[in-house]
Amino acid sequence: MAQAFGRTLSARSHRRAWNARLDLREGASLGAWRQRGAKAQAIGVSRGGQTTKIHAICDLLGRPVALTLTPGNTSDIKAAELLKTQVSRFRRLIADRGYDADSFREALKDAGTVSVIPGRSNRKRRIRYDERRYRDRWLIEAMFCRLKDFRRVATRYDKLAANFLSAVALAAVVAFWL
Secondary structure, eight states: EETTTTTTEEHHHHHHHHHHHSOOOOOOOOOOOOOTTGGGOOOOEEEEEEEEEEEEEETTTTTTEEEEETTTTTTTHHHHHHHHHSSOOSSSEEEEEEGGOOOHHHHHHTTOEEEEEEOTTOOOSSOOOOOOHHHHHHHHHHHHHHTSSSSSHHHTTTSSSSHHHHHHHHHHIIIIII
């Protein structure tokens, strides 16, 4: 038995106390209606440490129109539906292989949008896409490089996801719209 602050702890409760410190939640639970901790703040634990992904929809000139955040360990396709609801209608969607899913392609087709998304390498049936249009994806990559020129965006100084998303939006406005 371990002695801590005048109380006697059994080995089981000592293990429980140790595991509680390893949990990603911060503080006591406030109920089911409020999320707390790193997951609620779009921070995901991966091999590179704690990371956040920025997802964006851009116009033809490479300017961001819609932005969203996800934890770094979530897949890209989960953010695709969030972004698609933020923008009304567009003719083409150029995305990388992370957004390749049959359900997403069907949703784009139903909305009248042409998907320019290459298929993953492990697909049984090859996906045909417009390779000439896919070359324009460099505009999106250049947009992310331009956003990361802002040190606050590149290093994520903000703890709260809402503050970080507003910093990203402010950097986008300064870099592309002013």
